[in-house]
Amino acid sequence: MRLPAPAFRESVAPGSMVDVRRSNLALVLGAIAGSDPGLHPTRAQVSAATGLTKASVSSLVLDLLEAGLLRELGLTARGERGRPGVGLALNTLRAVMGMEINVDYIAAGVLDLSGTILFKEVRECDNRGAQPDSVLAELALLAARARSTVGEQGVEVVGGGLAVPGLTGPGRARILAAPNLGWTDVDLDLGALLPEAPLVVSLFNEANAAALAELRHRPGDDADFLFVSGEVGVGGGLVVGGELFTGPAGNAGEVGHVVVDPGGNRCSCGGTGCLETVAGQDAIFAAAGLPPGTGRSAAMRSLLDALAGGNAQARAAVERAGTHLGIAVASTARVMDIGAVVLGGHFAVLDEWLKGPLLAGLARYAPGRVADGDVTVAAAGEWGAVLGAAGSALRSLVDAPYLLQE
Missing domain, CATH: 3.30.420.40 (ATPase, nucleotide binding domain)
Incomplete structure (x- = not known):
């Protein structure tokens, strides 16, 4: 999945050194995530793309490797003088999960950090008038199955997003109104969906999530x-x-x-x-x-x-x-x-x-x-809401990679 690289951030008004380093971590990870498919930039190329010094990039890349967000792909001499450098890519052993609750089904899908779909499943069920906690419990079981399946391949799900057919509140865990479900002013225990995952689950309107997926997949x-x-x-x-x-x-x-x-x-x-x-x-x-x-x-x-x-x-x-x-x-x-x-x-x-x-x-x-x-x-097909919710979680991770270090 190609993601747009964040704007240059090194020249922003200085805050604490922690804030600057967090900003630069996102800058480096965004540059790598935004590389053309099949291209794996080296530290020197990331330095040239971001304006950060080679020493700074090397230090930041080390942090991202230790956080499990990047992997090294061997030597590459493409576009560089002197000794070949080591290519960098997003770690495909880390993943995010998109989930959806709709009126007549629940669904879950797992994307690794490169955007490859590793798991997807939909279960038909009538959620009209059902208690939110019971629906969330069923979705948690499906999410656990998804985590177990990709876990057998050595993949860790680090966070995710949930799409729902209704208006969501600014707290990102409240459904203001989902008329077709019969839910009003419902606070969801999103942490129950991916227990022990280092990142929180975010809540999205279903159509908005699908629109975001379309933006990424649209030719x-x-x-x-x-x-x-x-x-x-x-x-x-x-x-x-x-x-x-x-x-x-x-x-x-x-x-x-x-x-x-x-x-x-x-x-x-x-x-x-x-x-x-x-x-x-x-x-x-x-x-x-x-x-x-x-x-x-x-x-x-x-x-x-x-x-x-x-x-x-x-x-x-x-x-x-x-x-x-x-x-x-x-x-x-x-x-x-x-x-x-x-x-x-x-x-x-x-x-x-x-x-x-x-x-x-x-x-x-x-x-x-x-x-x-x-x-x-x-272009994203019937899985748009799930892909959009997962993709938004991935985008949030690229924008704030320090969250996996805390």
Whole structure:
């Protein structure tokens, strides 16, 4: 996984020597993490890239090696005079875990520090109205299985992130509201998910986490887009200038609760006619005539079979969802001046039947705002939220490697 190198930090206003060293540790680790794939910079190359002295880099690299964040890869003479240097890379025996709680499943995935996926598993379960502690306990069991599996390969999980379908609080361990789960003002014991891991588990909104994963996996250099995630609910993440835009309270991008049908159905959020009531997973299944209570995967297979077979009710349900999605995206694109849209979750799965009505809705309600070719399917796939939560934990580690020394 290539990560952008942090900006040059040696010239910042001096604080304590500890602060300066912490800053420079992040600078060195970021330079190595941000190297092009397949290239393993030497200490001399890191020195040239960061502006730090060779002696400083050597000392900092030693600390990072002892913390288990770096590994040495033998001699390389690429781009250097004199004796070959030793290449440096992120240690693939250290890893981070991404986890997700959603309405009808829990999931976990492990990425080593290079970004390689070592483990991923999803378990279907109905979490509507379930007690948070019981859901967290089930996820902790899945996380323990993941740690045990990668541990057999000698890999240590040092921290992670959890994605949830709701609004999260500034304390990073509180869910303010997750209507589809029935949770309000819930404090989560995140430490129970990865006991004994040296780094804390961070909490993320599910759509925001998936948007971050998309930013890392997206081809090209487009750094401005609206990510729309289709699950039981509908979430959104705004990426502007290569950064996640979350607004003053951290909860911007709630596309699922843009009103698209003022005379429509009551939404789980308490409003009426939200996009979620038309384009959410349950809404589509019900409109398509699928029996309630069917498992998530089985229901989606049935819907896809019906669509492929030309079932009129199924196609009408998806087309209606696509049209109203177009209305919500049109409104959001005008307000945020966004010209690209990425579809995740079931919107990506249903792309073949949903995109036409979506594009028609955009053309009608925001003509010229979003080109047809700028509406794409998520590059990160259905694991976007898990990958985004793990990737954010990795980014936090690169920005603050000293945390593994304390």
